[in-house]
Amino acid sequence: MIEKLISGIEKTGAPIVVGLDPMLSYVPEYIRQKAYAQFGETLQGAGEAIWQYNKGIVDAVCDLVPAVKPQIAMYEQFGIEGLTVFHRTVQYCKEKGLLVIGDIKRGDIGSTSAAYAAGHLGRVQVGAKQYRGFDEDFATVNPYLGSDGVNPFIQVCKEEDRGLFILVKTSNPSSGEFQDRVTDGRPLYELVGEQVAKWGESCMGTGAYSDIGAVVGATYPEMGRTLRRIMPRAYILVPGYGAQGGKGADLVHFFNEDGLGAIINSSRGIIAAYQQEKYASYGETGYADAARAAVLDMKEDIASALSARK
Amino acid sequence: MIEKLISGIEKTGAPIVVGLDPMLSYVPEYIRQKAYAQFGETLQGAGEAIWQYNKGIVDAVCDLVPAVKPQIAMYEQFGIEGLTVFHRTVQYCKEKGLLVIGDIKRGDIGSTSAAYAAGHLGRVQVGAKQYRGFDEDFATVNPYLGSDGVNPFIQVCKEEDRGLFILVKTSNPSSGEFQDRVTDGRPLYELVGEQVAKWGESCMGTGAYSDIGAVVGATYPEMGRTLRRIMPRAYILVPGYGAQGGKGADLVHFFNEDGLGAIINSSRGIIAAYQQEKYASYGETGYADAARAAVLDMKEDIASALSARK
Numbered sequence: 053m054i055e056k057l058i059s060g061i062e063k064t065g066a067p068i069v070v071g072l073d074p075m076l077s078y079v080p081e082y083i084r085q086k087a088y089a090q091f092g093e094t095l096q097g098a099g100e101a102i103w104q105y106n107k108g109i110v111d112a113v114c115d116l117v118p119a120v121k122p123q124i125a126m127y128e129q130f131g132i133e134g135l136t137v138f139h140r141t142v143q144y145c146k147e148k149g150l151l152v153i154g155d156i157k158r159g160d161i162g163s164t165s166a167a168y169a170a171g172h173l174g175r176v177q178v179g180a181k182q183y184r185g186f187d188e189d190f191a192t193v194n195p196y197l198g199s200d201g202v203n204p205f206i207q208v209c210k211e212e213d214r215g216l217f218i219l220v221k222t223s224n225p226s227s228g229e230f231q232d233r234v235t236d237g238r239p240l241y242e243l244v245g246e247q248v249a250k251w252g253e254s255c256m257g258t259g260a261y262s263d264i265g266a267v268v269g270a271t272y273p274e275m276g277r278t279l280r281r282i283m284p285r286a287y288i289l290v291p292g293y294g295a296q297g298g299k300g301a302d303l304v305h306f307f308n309e310d311g312l313g314a315i316i317n318s319s320r321g322i323i324a325a326y327q328q329e330k331y332a333s334y335g336e337t338g339y340a341d342a343a344r345a346a347v348l349d350m351k352e353d354i355a356s357a358l359s360a361r362k
Numbered sequence: 363m364i365e366k367l368i369s370g371i372e373k374t375g376a377p378i379v380v381g382l383d384p385m386l387s388y389v390p391e392y393i394r395q396k397a398y399a400q401f402g403e404t405l406q407g408a409g410e411a412i413w414q415y416n417k418g419i420v421d422a423v424c425d426l427v428p429a430v431k432p433q434i435a436m437y438e439q440f441g442i443e444g445l446t447v448f449h450r451t452v453q454y455c456k457e458k459g460l461l462v463i464g465d466i467k468r469g470d471i472g473s474t475s476a477a478y479a480a481g482h483l484g485r486v487q488v489g490a491k492q493y494r495g496f497d498e499d500f501a502t503v504n505p506y507l508g509s510d511g512v513n514p515f516i517q518v519c520k521e522e523d524r525g526l527f528i529l530v531k532t533s534n535p536s537s538g539e540f541q542d543r544v545t546d547g548r549p550l551y552e553l554v555g556e557q558v559a560k561w562g563e564s565c566m567g568t569g570a571y572s573d574i575g576a577v578v579g580a581t582y583p584e585m586g587r588t589l590r591r592i593m594p595r596a597y598i599l600v601p602g603y604g605a606q607g608g609k610g611a612d613l614v615h616f617f618n619e620d621g622l623g624a625i626i627n628s629s630r631g632i633i634a635a636y637q638q639e640k641y642a643s644y645g646e647t648g649y650a651d652a653a654r655a656a657v658l659d660m661k662e663d664i665a666s667a668l669s670a671r672k
Binding site: 170227 | 385386394407439440441444467470473474480487490493507508509535536541544553557
């Protein structure tokens, strides 16, 4: 699966994933009003508003980027109606040729992790038949429970040619509370990174990278540099660009010498670009074009930073 | 919310939570066949089978225990149809007077954690209206992302009188890979435990315990003893009893002197009791009575262990 992502990055020239993390406050008023007129101010109405909003963005950016990353929490908050829109969004993005990274941060043990893996990356057996529940291409996974929690996901990745991004060092200010704790002179995130490298060995595709990648926040570039070295064959999914404070120049440490090895996520900075002063001229009705412009600017920012490194 | 749980434990005399973690292989053949006859071997058919199975168990045990703990992964694997049954199960258990601990192990940051908290414990705003997505009483939370991830859940617990159980030391064999890493002479799980105690201070109810509890596996009784001391006011949710190897005698360390402070989960050991030799005489059609018998045996096992401690 990682080869598909790399091929998409090479084709578009954009190591960028668009985070589809919709809040109702990002959805233009005219889209909300239309959805509420049809379904009322209900969970279904909220779902419809988010679906129409997502669709506009996906249509506007699908030729520019290789992948999207819907954050399931933003859908789950609306209960079943929200998760139905999550599922519909995953399907639609795949129809448009995008790879889908389910930002689900699941993690449990044994048969429970296996159930999450089946639901998001694999198939579930019902009598003599098999079904796919949500059917993402990649999923994010929380490693706190250790190998018992991660191995069932890896097993499904092997069977189904899917991939993972395992949380190593997250982008938030308090991520150090536990992740930076030092054991034998080394922080926990390095130990997790080593384990990610080890887990990844069994999932090497035909190229230089493993189907088992890592999440490392853009907000910690120096740690990114170290983790890049510890996990040379892991693709790094980098959140925290833009709205969370990460800049293009911070990102170079996450890439390998081959110009590959990292994919940068931006969510609000793209999908709600029209709410920023910089893109305000697009207006509400131009929200999708504003998202497209923000992707192009981000692509340029990353390319400049990478070429300045050379 | 913790007072409601304690009151339920005192009323039933059972510090027991029944884990509603259905696998299709636990569901008696006659229930599966009936569901498939009605809806086919489909996700909807699987959902119906699990719903009927759950309902039988809940009806059989609802007067014996204060709470149930549905494991959302077991529903999520069936996609939207499965999650619809999760929601229906939560609602039904509440109608039957049971408290519901959503075993969701979610954890993210900022507005994303807030979205999970709204969906599972709180309300989401749609226009001028508010809705509850899944509406559990408690949720389990993964602490790997630190306070940024946990605080939004705590905020909702305060506003809505709900509670949390935060993963500290999980019951699985590999839980030590990261949780046991030693910093300044102390393992990570102790540091997480201290943080749970600190988070809990702001959520004290009227009694001795906080709405912010912890998860500590029955399979690590010595660590349970230490964590009991570190988090004196945290209720400990203890998985790993029965099928995972924990015994009544191991559990005493998780309780305080007042006989409170812990609630023990059993899932497969109760809901699939009829598949054990000990309860085989109940047969498939007696699966719910077998579950009831297993709860009564577990209650006796814990009571004996606690009275032997005195």
